[in-house]
Amino acid sequence: MPRWILHVDMDAFYASVEELDHPELRGKPVIVAGPEPRGVVATASYSARKFGVRSGMPTAQAKRLCPQGIFLPPRFERYEEVAQKVRAILREYSPVLEPISLDEAFLDLTGTELLHGPPEKVAAEIHARIPRETGLSCSVGLGPNKLLAKLASDSAKPGGLRIVRPEEVQSFLDPLPVEDLWGVGPKTAERLWEKGIRTVRDLREIPVGLLRSWFGQKGGEALWQLARGIxxxxxxxxxxxxxxxxxxxxxxxxxxxxxILAELRRLALLVADRLREEGFLAQTVQIKVRFSNFVTSTRQTKLPAPTDHPLILAEEAVGLFSRVGVPPGQGIRLLGVGLADLVPATFRPIPLFPDPKLGEALWEVRRKFGPDSLGLGPTGLK
Ligand SMILES: [Mg+2]
Structure with a gap:
């Protein structure tokens, strides 16, 4: 079966989130950067890039290049929140999601055709949905492997969609500069340039034996494969x-x-929602209880198998509370529910727990209408 890999890259991500949250900054040279003297630029908006500002550059240098720039400290929690939204959209199409950073991810669409239609259609749908649902621009690439998917999204920046079909691989790669290939670092690129090899086409014309003699057995073969999009x-x-x-x-x-029990159930459902959104199952449930006198007690339990069933997780949290001895006269000032021993939902075991459909339904309603739409009563949903 031919593979179909999608790569999503959010455009000028941190700066775009700042512009989204502060519309008055839109189109201005926004630069998200750590403070001087040691800080560097995390992301520069496209308008700031016109001044030569790049990520990784010292903040002080960026200020010299672009004195009118709007320098903002990073707000990673907020970026993580938006990244989660993007990942939740992607997971609707395949559970095989590999986040590379907050603003980049690979998604394996191989074999999802029966469920979601042709990967080309899915790529177009994702490319339209992300800006619509997050307010942020993204670039999307689709290809027969990670290398091509990534190069395709790079070539579509900013805001575009590029599909490279298997029969187009060579014509797509050939004109690219060798340094664009993943795995060709600055040193290798320099050695290739010295030999007059500038484009992938140039590289493809070099016999593998010669590449081996220049870059060693492994390095030479890797270059030979990269040049062919393998x-x-x-x-x-x-x-x-x-x-x-x-x-x-x-x-x-x-x-x-x-x-107290109603609160534990409410918190458990919230963490169960996040577990689902992120595509994981949990095998350990934990609770944290802090009394009026600030003494904190924690309890945890390991389930027979990992699950994301919200009712199971909620009832486990409630069950754990019965093992907490509340000292006489003490109230509860803090409650927490945690899930650990996470495994990707792709490894979902055969259902060991009752009512998988009920869990499914509960998740669906909460996802569509929000966490307040459906919770559990004081005795649980039984
Ligand atoms: Mg990006």
């Missing part, structure tokens, strides 16, 4: 954080047991 590397779903949690400090301590 890249077998898989899209590997990974997760940066090892757990997902949510906690709340209450303005007034909670004393009623019913109220």
């Amino acid at each position: 890249d077998e590397s898989p899209v590997v779903p990974v997760r940066a954080a090892k757990s997902i949690s949510n906690e709340v400090t209450y303005p007034e301590d909670l004393f009623e047991r019913e109220k």
Whole structure:
């Protein structure tokens, strides 16, 4: 089966999020950067790039190049929030998602045709949905492997969509400068230039034996493959954080047991929502309870198998509370629910738990209408 890999790259991501949140900055030279003297530029808007400002450049140098620039400190939590929205859209089309950074991800669409239609159509749909649903511009590339997908989205920047079909690979690659190939670092590029090799077409004309003698067995073969657009590397779903949690400090301590259990269920459903959005299953449920006297107690339990079933997770959280001895006279000032031992949902085991459909339905309603649309009563949804 031919592979179809999609690459999404948000355009000038941090700067674009700042412009989204502060419309008065739109079109201005916005530069998200760490403070001087040691800070560097994280992202420059396209308008700031006209002044020569680039990411990775010291902030001081950017200020010299673009004194009228609007320099803002990064707000990673906010960028992560937007990145999660983008990833949730992508996961609707395939669970095999590999985030590369907050603003870039690969998605393996191989074999999703029956569910979602031709990958070309899916790519166009994703390319239209991300700006519509996040207010931010993105570039999308689709190709037979990661190398081509990434090069395709690069060539579509900013805001475009580029599809490279298997029969177009060579004509797409040939005119590109060799340094554009992934895996050709500045040193290799320089050695290739010295030999008069500037484009991928030039590189493709060099016999593999000669490449081996120049760059060693492994390096030479890698270059030979890159020049032909060969890249077998898989899209590997990974997760940066090892757990997902949510906690709340209450303005007034909670004393009623019913109220406490209802809160635990509410928090459990919120973390279960996030678990689903990020495409994971959890095998460990944790709770954190802080009493009026600030003493904190935690409990955790390991499930027989990983799950994202919201009802199971909520009932486990409630069950854990019965193992917390609340000291006499103490109220609860903080409650937290966490999920750990996460595995990608692609490894979903055969359902071990009751009512998978009920869990599915609960998630669907909350996703469409928000977390307040459907929760659990004081005794749970039973
Ligand atoms: Mg980007």
